[in-house]
Amino acid sequence: MIPHRPILSSLTLGLLGIAQVSATALTAMLGANERSCYYADVDGVGEKVGFYFAVQSGGNFEIDYVVMDPEDKVILEGVGEKQGDYIFTANQVGEYSFCFENEAYTSDKLLDFDIMVESEPRRVLSAQQQPLKEHTSSLEESTYKISGLLSSITRTQKYFHTRHHRNYSTVLSTQSRIFWFTILECVIIVAMSLIQIWILKTFFSRSGR
Template identity: 60%
Template sequence: MAIYLLPFFSLILFLQLSIHVRASALTTAIGANERLCFYADVDKAGEKIGFYFAVQAGGSFDIDFDVKDPAEKVLLDGVRERQGDYVLTANTVGEYAFCFENDMSTLTEKLIDFDIMVESEPRREPPAKPGQISEHTSALEESIFRLNGMLQNIKRTQK
């Protein structure tokens, strides 16, 4: 009986792993002469936005991109970039646009992996002086928060 259940459990494990992998980054194809935009909402000013992309296939493995704030002000842009990893501070509440443009190519489709992360976790204020414990934040909690930020940077770098 256990031999018959082994393929079933293997399939469930495979599906769980594949769902986890898909959740970490998005992949999209951008046709020749096409512009494609993705959007992220920022709920409050001061939040951090992580933006990562890498061209996986097509042409010279390069793409044009730009990032705009809710007022249509260009925050980042690049021409014929192969990959990028950026962290921005959102100074304006609203919808940020992350656009890729493949207008340099007349025939070739590009395949791009990308990830957009908005830090929406509530941040606690650090103690006023080192070693001072505030009523809401302990030294251990502050250390954990800093470690979490460093791990997120390592995760983006590995992607």
């Protein structure tokens, strides 16, 4: 019979073996003709770095971006992108930069973005804990499945969040256009009425003479 203490310690090691994740979720307003950069530290070679962004409102929802390593070497870049979701492996230790550029556009942009640094430490089992490897492996597999499902739910929520903001921005833009079109229509109707009155007045004045 296996004592309870090794089981507990093995389960603890299994939980500690789960990927440690540090993430930053931000919402930022980027003005017209502006550039904004954010930074994330990577402590070890081989760590996974996740980068997600989506333009919520402003213009045609386009933005330029560039991701660089500690030596300012370009890893990812894009022009006129509406959103992106990338994962890459860090080959160097240091500070990675994530920059958004709105210099080519004249409208302010509302951005949602996540920067995630994930490390996966390995479990080291002693000889006494080797028989419990199958149990911890099953636990880890179940945990990774749950983590994958949660990631899928998070991505779906981000998608609907982005769609909501873009649709709301489109509605506001349409309302503004309708309002100014109505004002212009009223001005044209008033101008046409005044012109007709002036024409009739001029016609009858000439007829009287």
